[in-house]
Structure formats: structure tokens, C-alpha cells
Amino acid sequence: MSDATITVLPGDGVGPEVTAQALQVLHAVEELYGHTFTVHQGLVGLAAIAAEGVAISETTFETCAHSDAILFGAIGSLPAGKNHSGGPRPEQALFRLRKEFGFFANLRPVRPVESRYDASPLKPEYLKGTDLIFVRELSAGLYYGHLESVPGKPSEIRRTGDEAEAIDTLLYTSHEIERVVRTAFEIAADRGGKLTSVDKANVLSSSVLWREVVARVARDYPTVTYEHMLVDACAMGLIRNPADFDVIVTENLFGDILTDEASMLTGSIGMLPSASLGQRRTESGSFGLYEPIHGSAPDIAGQDSANPIGAVLSAALLLRHSLGLHREASAVEKAVEDVIHQGYRTVDLHEGGCTVIGTQEMGQRIRDTL
Amino acid sequence: MSDATITVLPGDGVGPEVTAQALQVLHAVEELYGHTFTVHQGLVGLAAIAAEGVAISETTFETCAHSDAILFGAIGSLPAGKNHSGGPRPEQALFRLRKEFGFFANLRPVRPVESRYDASPLKPEYLKGTDLIFVRELSAGLYYGHLESVPGKPSEIRRTGDEAEAIDTLLYTSHEIERVVRTAFEIAADRGGKLTSVDKANVLSSSVLWREVVARVARDYPTVTYEHMLVDACAMGLIRNPADFDVIVTENLFGDILTDEASMLTGSIGMLPSASLGQRRTESGSFGLYEPIHGSAPDIAGQDSANPIGAVLSAALLLRHSLGLHREASAVEKAVEDVIHQGYRTVDLHEGGCTVIGTQEMGQRIRDTL
Ligand SMILES: CC(C)[C@H](C(=O)O)[C@@H](O)C(=O)O
Ligand SMILES: CC(C)[C@H](C(=O)O)[C@@H](O)C(=O)O
Secondary structure: EEEEEEEEEEOOOOOOHHHHHHHHHHHHHHHHOOEEEEEOOOOOHHHHHHHHHHOOOOOHHHHHHOOOOOEEOOOOOOOOOOOOOOOOOOOOHHHHHHOOOOEEEEEEEEEOOHHHHHHHOHHHHHHHOEEEEEEEEEOOOOHOOOOOOOOOOOOOOEEEEEEEEEEEEEEHHHHHHHHHHHHHHHHHHHHHOOOEEEEEEOOHHHEEEEEEHHHHOOOOOOOOOOEEHHHHHHHHHHHHHHOOOOOEEHHHHHHHHHHHHHHHOOHHHHOOOOOOEEEEEEOEEEEEEEEEOOOHHHOOOOOOOOHHHHHHHHHHHHHHHHHOHHHHHHHHHHHHHHHHHOOEEOOOOOOOOOOOOHHHHHHHHHHOOO | OEEEEEEEEEEEEOOHHHHHHHHHHHHHHHHHHHOOEEEOOOOOOOEEEEEEEHOOHHHHHHHHHOOOOEEEEEOOOOOHHHHOOOOOOHHHHHHHHHHHHHOOEEEEEEEHHHHHHOOEEOHHHOOOOOOOEEEEEEEOOHOOOEEEEOOOOOOOEEEEEEEEEEEEEEEEHHHHHHHHHHHHHHHHHHHHHHHEEEOOOOOOOOHHHHHHHHHHHHHOOOOEEEEEEEEEHHHHHHHOHHHHHOOEEOOOHHHHHHHHHHHHHHHOHOOOOEEEEEEEEOOOOEEEEEEOOOOOOOHOOOOOOOOOOHHHHHHHHHHHHHOOOOHHHHHHHHHHHHHOOOOEEEOOOOOOEEEHHHHHHHHHHHHHHH
């Protein structure tokens, strides 16, 4: 029996729709397994800017701080042009949560459903055996270059007359590299698998340091085979031989790019969940933030057509990593797999003779299958 | 009748093998069309370090400077660990050529052969109509962060006791952005097509400036439709809807990653050519450097199994852009397409009932088809 506090931040666009389904799945788990989840809600992103004038308010931040886990939807973007106006930007909510809560490891598992490989643009024979997990560094690198105070990333565009110059800084300390690499080795050891560390060591100093730290940490994990791979080669390898990968660890921006690409192995970015974890412990796991990897997709918001699976699988990761409810997490994952296997799909997935259903029906079917 | 000087820098690994085929294709063009090409050869990369102690010697550099075009093979890497030892690194040759000759625009066309879509890991229906070209910025960004003197990029790893910190700088001036964006708009206008500008404007200051410059330059090209896209979305879109792209312009490292990924649309990185161009004019075109986008692939070097098509198509780009020989360039491209269509492939391509042939035979067949 678990007694846990969860803060839900639905955010913008399709965020509220998909989070609603994920939350209902959590409630179903609560009932089925006899747990008690106390749920708080808060605003983030454009929704928070509109209502509270900031991308995330202090109150919301505090509510998160006193929870075991955060279930996050998606945040929108400002219209182009307003992006650097100096006002609050929706992304700041995410950057602040990641940074201040020390969420340095972002786990993004990618596992296409075997009986439904046809959902992907790739030929089935290329997908055979694909089951990988990214460990993306989440609290340093270019995302935090020249970040002087956390909530407001100052403009680093310098203007002289008609000319302008913009600078971003890619900085990593060996400590920042080591903690995320260690997390990745732990996961690889648990899976009895291998680790691919991705960098651009033929160009970047930070990647040279990255390789050095990986080689050092590797000595503590003699059972794990590891390799270094350049980011360009990895972008290619993910399509050419996806089954060759097991655990992939990489820096923040490379992880951002490669995971969106890898979502195509499942057929849609709407399928992928993520867990952001740090040092802080809860009673039976890690304090964490859980979000689908897709964005707010304002063009399809409010149409009951968004894929809730990324959000639902994020809730499964929440059960596992923050609440220590492993059986429940696996049950949710199994229910998703079953519904996909039965031939139900949201419109983002290649139809392939399947039955196309809406956001809510997908959520309902997953709950019914639990 | 053209009278041109070409410097060939075969480099390392499979570089010499594929360049040899490309050069023979150029000689075939010379004979068939009655041109005179004066060819010089030089060392670069590991080959140059071994023989001359530097990644590219002053003499070789000067020879290049007095040519109309450079045909480049591939350069190897130092073994991991030796990468930051302070000695010469093979990549420096490439960085120096790109920087000192002002090659700011790197063109990378991607056009899978329609009758042979099965060479790709993607399903044929996803490839239908794919014909795109990348314009990658090549002389700024993270590649040149903290570059104090061109040939030796100083180590930016700072150590204090057991701790270390590494910094790379992503810097763009509006001038550097404008010239490459203008090149991309020119190409889009020529193709009667559209332009996708790829950045990470929700995170990077340099991308915010990038968008601003794109919007400004766009006013000079009212016939070209353009859009902004985030790099993560593009990494996904290239697999999901490759035919939706036409001309893609992006900064240096994003271009590096995305073009390797996009090579999978053709089935192999061995298929893709590139042209690096700057301001300098030759008699009938631009001074340029032409190289396949693949690397030195030391594991398969010397086995007559490398795919020479990327190198041969690079020679075609050389004919077009540096020598103004449009008809000849198209003839080479057509010959490559015909040989692929006839069902000949090197081993890097998915076999699919085709005849697998070696590097030399592939070169020979292309020449015979000319
Ligand atoms: C919304 C954006 C800032 C974010 C990122 O780049 O990290 C998103 O793409 C992600 O992957 O979580
Ligand atoms: C060899 C390497 C430095 C180079 C690059 O990163 O530019 C290569 O990957 C390329 O794409 O030309």
C-alpha cells in the first residue's frame, strides 16, 4: 500500500488532454491495487504566463517540491518574434524544474510493439529486436549556457549597428558528466546490456572530457560492455541498426535530437514517455518529473486526437521510479501494449488497417485492459 | 572546352579508393567532352601526419589555393585517448581548409533513386517524391569555438585536482548567418521550391538570431516560401515526411547530424556527395571543396568494398559548381542513377536481389554508362 503525493502540471496545447488520461490511469491503479494518491494541480507554460504572469509560480514550484513526483504535460512556445522579447518564456518552467530539482538524468525508453511494427516508417525487418533506452543529461550543456539567474536566461545577442553576434556556451564539469554516466551504467548493468556513449569528440572539448569520464566510470562496471560513438554516426545508426543499441547515454542537446528521431521507430513521437531523475529520494524511490517527449501540438489541441500513450507510459515510469510500484508500472505498460496489439491507434500512427480512436477512448481502453 | 586545375586529397582509410574512382570518372569526362584537367595530389589527415608531421602541409595548402577545385576523400581519427594529447589531429586539415578558404556553405543533396527505394530502411511509400538538399553552415559555430589560431584548436579543458570542466562556444555573427541563408534562398528560388530553416530557437540565443536573419533575408526572395523548424522536430520529420522537405538550411553541427541521418533515405551514407563553397570565384564558377559525406571507415579500407558513389557524385558537383560544366555534371549523375537502377550495389546497400559489386567495378560501370 502506497500513500503518495503527485503534482500534475498539464501545461499547454494537448498537454491537458493527455495528462487527463494518464491521471485517470493512475486513479485506476489506485483503486485496483489499494493505494492512495493525493493529487495537486498547477499551471505551467503559456497557461501560467496568462494566469499568473510567470512560466511557473513560486506556489506551484513549492507544491512540486513537496510531492513525490510531478506528472507533466507539455508546454507551448511563444509566437516567433516574441521569443527574445525579454518577457517570460514558457520553456523557462521546464528549465527551472529540471535545474532546481537537480533532474540530471532523463530516461527515454524506446520499445516498438513487435506485433505492430508496421506503425513505423521503417521496414519491420530493421526494427526486429529493438528495445533501447536513452539516458539524456538534462541539467547542463547548451541549455544552461550563460544562465545567470535561473528563471531568466539573459539575452546573449550583442548588437553593434546593423551587425549582431550571438553566443551560447556548452559547459560540462566532470561531476555533471559522471553522475549521468553512472546512472546509465547502473541501468545497463541491470539490463545485463551494453552502453553506447554518444559525443562529438573529434570536434568538442566537452566531448573529449565526456569520453575520459566514461572510460573512468566504466572501470566500476566490468560486466558492462561500452562503446563511444559520434553523434552523426548515431543519428544514422538509429535508423540503420536500431536493434544494435541498448542503453545510450549522451549530453543534453544531442539527447533532445536523437530521442525525437528515435521516436520514429515506434511510429510516432506520441508514443514515448520520459522520466527525469536526480539525487533526491522519496520513501520508495526517486523524486522525479514524468512527461511525454512530445510537445504541446497546438494545431491539434482540443480535438480529442492526441496520442495519450506517451503520457500514460510516463505515469507508468512514475509508478516505478518514484513510488517503487514495479508491478503496477509493468501492468500499465502491458495494458498499453495489449491495446496496440489489439489494433487500436490514434491518428498520429500509420493506420495500417487498424481502428483509429480518439484520445479519451485510447485512455479508456488502456484502463479497461489493466 | 574547359582547362581546369584540380587538387586531389585522398586522405585516409577508404578515401584513396573512392577518390580514385571519382578521379577516373573525371578523366572519362575529360576525354568524352574534350576538356583538360590538370591534377595535383596531396596528403591530408593521418596520412599527412605520418609523412609530414602535420594534418595538412603548407605546400599542400598552397597547391589547393592555386586550384579551381579540391576533390577530397576522407580523413581518419586518432585512436581514442590520443585525441587531446596536443599533437596534430587529422580533423584539423578539414577545419583549416573550410575556414581559411571561407567555405561557409556545404551543399548536401539527398535524392534516393525511385526505382530502387528498397535500398533504404524506410518503407518505399515514405520515400515517394523525396528530393532535398541541405545547405549546412560550415565555417562557424561549435566547430570553431575558442579557436585561437586556425591549425591548433587549444584544449578548453580546465583541471583543478580531480575535477575538470570543459567549454565549447557556439558563436554566430549575423554576417555568418546571412551569407549561408542567402545561398540557401538562392538555391530554393532556382528550384522553385521552399526553404526550411532549422534551429533550436526555444533554447539557443544563436538560434534566435538565426531566425531573425532568416526573416530579414526572406524579404529579398518573395517567391520562396519558408518555415522555421526546431532541430528535434526536423530529426523526426526527415524520417516521417522526407518528401515534405526541399531546401534545408542549418548551422554547422545540426547539419552534420541531420545529413548523416538523412543519408538513410538513400540506404547508405556511402551515397551522399557534398560541395563546400564560399565567396571566391573561378573562371566559370565557385572555388570549392568536394567530398563524400562518409568518413574514412578504416575497418573496410583496402577491401575494394567501399561505395564510391558519394565520391563520384562529389566529382559531379565539382564539374557543376567549380567548372561550370552543367551538362557533364548531369551526365555523371545520370550514369550513377542508371547503374543503381540496373541493380548494381556495393555491400553497404541493402541487397534486395541486386548484384553486389566492388568499389572498382562500380566506378568502371559508371564510366561505361557515361
Ligand atoms: C520544449 C523543449 C525546451 C524541450 C527540450 O528541448 O528539452 C523538449 O524538446 C524536450 O525534449 O523535452
Ligand atoms: C570528420 C568530421 C570532423 C566532419 C564534421 O563533423 O564536419 C564530418 O563528420 C563531416 O560531416 O564532414
